[in-house]
Amino acid sequence: MSNNFRIEEDLLGKREVPDDVYYGVHTLRAIENFYISDRTINDVPEFIRGMVMVKKAAAMANKELHTIPRAIADTIIKACDEVLIHGKCMDQFPVDVFQGGAGTSLNMNTNEVLANIGLELMGHKKGEYEFLNPNDHLNKAQSTNDAYPTGFRIAVYNSITQLIKSVEYLKGTFDAKSDEFKDILKMGRTQLQDAVPMTLGQEFHAFAILMKEEIRNLHHTAQLVLEVNLGATAIGTGLNTAPGYQKLAVEKLAEVTGLPCVPAEDLIEATSDCGAYVMLHSALKRLAMKLSKICN
Template identity: 50%
Template sequence: MGNPKMRTEKDLLGSMQIPMDHLYGIQTQRAADNFQFSPYKLSTYPRFIEAMAITKKAAAMANHELNELPEDVFKAICRACDEIREGELRDQFCIDMFQGGAGTSANMNANEVIANRALEILGYEHGDYKHCDPHDHVNLSQSTNDAYPTFAHIGLYLTFLDLTPHLDELIKSLRKKAKEFRGMLKIGRTQLQDAVPMTHEQTFNGFASILEEEIPNLEHAAKQFLVLNMGSTAIGTGICSQPGYREAVIKAFRKITEWDIKPTKDYVGATSDTSHMVGYSAALKRLAVKLSKISNDLRLLSSGPFAGLGDISLPARQPGSSIMPGKVNPVIPEVITQIAMKVIGNDVCVTMAGEAAQLELNAMEPIMVQCCFESSDLLMRAMDTLRELCIDGIKANAEHTRKQVYDSLSIVTALNPYIGYDNSTLLTQEAQASGRSIVDLVLEKGILSKEQLDEILDPDNLTQPVRLDIKPLKSVE
């Protein structure tokens, strides 16, 4: 095919040949050469790229309002940003998410791509920066130190809006399953030992409820992203920006996003503070912990199927052993727990990076951004997988669990209010010694009639606070 046509670009370190058809320039190429650590490129996270375009368009709108950008350049930059928001040019955002320089490489990647696309729109060749320059036009009134955290804030808020519907759908699935299991008795367990009776419905409603609690927690954490430090420039003093720029750029963000975006109260403090990402990562971790708890419970409740608890049956998804014919493993809950572990690990990383801020900047922001985006994406996929491949297909082994309730010594707890603690203790001791059930002993000894016992053991009476008007016919002999 021959050698591609090249252009020469220069920076403070010298010159470099860049393929003419590439929209990115010399600083992006240096970053691509320097940072080769992971498969996670800027383009891996489309919401991050979209946030870059929103940020650069808002800056252009503010600069244009202040008469800092020529009309034609302003329109070309805005058009380039709109195209990126719509999903175009993603392949030009090619550098590693892990990078030194506190995000300077990512910011310059955006500046160069937008500048060169604007040059195309204006009718000039790539690299002809006297007409639209990555620094003097696209990065006007900005520094990486306000643009990059704004990319993160806007992108992660977009990701939060993506995440909540996945959580809502999982909760609905659990509620639907609970309704399906209404009235089906099972044994509750504490410390992995028999406790008192409950229903499968209560178990699955419990799962749904603890996840519902995470919606307002995530919302509270995500709303912190709507506070921006745009206008800080290098360290928060606003050097190289015009008076009125801070107000104009916030107004532009509000117009573009229709969100209630606010400026930070202290630009110097905000420029080195990454606590919004720390808080959001912690909220993701809380969700991950609960998903893992639910998944581990599903593994325990479905254990067996003959030598375990066997309360429920999970849908079979694949053969479970290369040596044991017929074995089926709870692979979906197992993988969800592993995803949760990864999210928890990411949160540790975010916490450490947040703590590593020094003086007027936190140079560790790039790894915080990657971890937050990765955790969000993993959790969305995890919740969909858990719902579609596990929850929706669960069956309750109702007859098995009802028999467990009636055969369990813990059933005596339900009788205690009516026959007394001492009688309950004597029944338990005899049942343990004889291997017979509490129910059989109560009926055999005539302590309660079958009608009385059936009323006490009715699922609606057995699984909620209630006091029936029942008196024992006699004491334990």
């Protein structure tokens, strides 16, 4: 970390921020206020990417609605691409994974990093927020309460997609072993005692079907997190957004992520509801239970 500092200011006053970091004063205070674990958002790259995708979609929507200057929107989009395409600043998210404020620490961390990347693209120095502001521009028409859960849902969906690929590979291996061991006889067991004969291939075929069911269940459950509340702002009323923003922002999010994201039926309900996570946790628990059964 650099021995040189820049001065940044928030409502609580001025603070020195190391000049070589891309986060700002809000992130600095979050590090101090919520030092809870030894794990930071830097350890969760899918979440970082999810948040940056939200910021890119919001900038695209704001650009189309003329709610921020076109040049500013274009700079934000380029800054997001620096992270998403080139991996720039993926180590600039030092806030703790456990944080107060429903994710405000990460939301502001993301806003500040992207603002400072953008400022450098514009030929300015980090921290010169009069030209590109983390709140007024990066967070335009957003609240932590819609940006954060939307970014999290994108991260969860992409992580589950990777898990499904692994389970599919495991199923394929079981299928191959089922054919390989089709002529090997063994004793089937009930109540931990030998019972009747079967083939080892039949046992591995049963394992393959177990995984087939879990793949189907994970696919179905993962769809639940694609219903997002982006555009809801603080409590779901869409306060401080332009007419048409909510629908357009979700359309842009689908474009940026390549996922079939859809707006929640009721934004107030969606802003406070965690039912999709409960269902997904249940699906993961079910998979873990069946894997444990195979191992035993």
